[in-house]
Amino acid sequence: MTPAPYRFQQLSREDFESLAAGHPGVVIPLEQTPYWADFETRLGRDPYGIWAYYDGGKLVATASYLRSRRRLRPSLVVVNGPTWFTERTPEAEARLVATVQEQFRADPAVDPLYVRMQVEHVQPPVAGPLEHGWYEREIVVDLTPDTDKIFAAFRPNARNLIRKAEKLGVEVRAVEREQWADVFRTELFPIMQETAARDGFSSFDSAFYETLLTELGDHLRLMVAYVDGKPVSWLITTEYRGYAVYYFAASSRDARKTNAPYLLLWEAFKILKDAGNTACGLTGIESENYPSLANVTTFKRNFSKTVVTVPTTYDIPLHPLRYRALATALRVRRDAPGLLRRAAARIRRPDAKAGRD
Incomplete structure (x- = not known):
């Protein structure tokens, strides 16, 4: 059964600052702020905005997304986030994952293959990641x-x-x-x-x-x-x-x-x-x-x-079949050199034995 999604709302800078001021005890990573998004913009990157997620009227989490356009793997990346304002239970995290899937599948402005963020309680559909993106x-x-x-x-x-x-x-x-x-x-x-x-x-x-x-x-x-x-x-x-x-x-x-x-x-x-x-x-x-x-x-x-x-960074596939195909291709490319070396070693060993005889 798919968890019920949260209500989500994009935040302006003023919205974010007001929300942060109302929760002084929460550690908000600098990477999850509008100020870091401004820095990314100056680098020529593409911040996609900060969203807040609510359970009714209760703030659950915020996430700042960075748009990535790497070949064959367009994605949205949450750097060192999301930020949690309530208890990070398996149920709460599953609802956030379901919400993010629904949110960006329905967003006509982007078509990411996956969303990457930190996940503490790993459960389907969370996968990967294709590569690790933050220390643990x-x-x-x-x-x-x-x-x-x-x-x-x-x-x-x-x-x-x-x-x-x-x-x-x-x-x-x-x-x-x-x-x-x-x-x-x-x-x-x-x-x-x-x-x-x-x-x-x-x-x-x-x-x-x-x-x-x-x-x-x-x-x-x-x-x-x-x-x-x-x-x-x-x-x-x-x-x-x-x-x-x-x-x-x-x-x-x-x-x-x-x-x-x-x-x-x-x-x-x-x-x-x-x-x-x-x-x-x-x-x-x-x-x-x-x-x-x-x-x-x-x-x-x-x-x-x-x-x-620190929760490990994982991927939330929005197009599961394409994601699995890409993951398989990347794994084959990554493992191929080692497989070739082992195959070459097996071929050489009989020759060496024949030489000794």
Whole structure:
């Protein structure tokens, strides 16, 4: 039996701000706000709007959708959402899934193959995902105790490295906002390039970060660690409604020699606390679908024992037959190289045995 759908309503910026103000205790991810949608627009992407979902007159959830037009798989993506304003039960989530299916199947302006969002209670028709889109576990630092207690809660290794960084002359500065884009482009992006090359990942180009800093400046901080006047490590944090996130960071080889990232993050915690934030999420750590985060996990675990599980991102197919066909094709393409290697190895083994005979 299909669950009864919720009533849904698209929100203007004013509607969203009024709704958020009426629920001060709910953590709303910055990615689920009109301000993040403005940032996506500046990047040339296509936000499709924010909707609220109601059970009668009771607000259940909100979701901000981003339109994706990837070849063969047009979709709507909810980045780090939806935001729940009531208990996230299996029944409530099933109703939201059914509502989203009905909503966008009937929307003449879009024809998505699927809608992608975080789902905690996985049940049909939820599927996939075709690829994972958000981390599943993160470390969270409680900023409500006084600073001495926050520091004392760090692992001994982190406390020692922070003290060593101070003795080695590492200096942490907050960059003036009007200088963010220029400083990032000329001094900090090369550090990101070095970090990406060293750790084996692809970073965004400098324009992405410059746009982030320009468009979301009211919700960001840019802090830099210097050694002998030279920048060696930097971080960008976000802040919204008292919740901060350690969002982007990079460090050079010189930073590692001086333990600068440890002191930089500690100084950031103090500034974020003074600004009224009650917690700071350190973003993703290693999980089943993200084993590549093992290195950053070691660093982040130094600052808190609190590990929060984030609902995994899944797909809600709107055209199930087409979705299954695409999923099969992608799986075959992904598995083909390994199958070919194993087949080649089986072919070579008899030849090797014949040579020994």
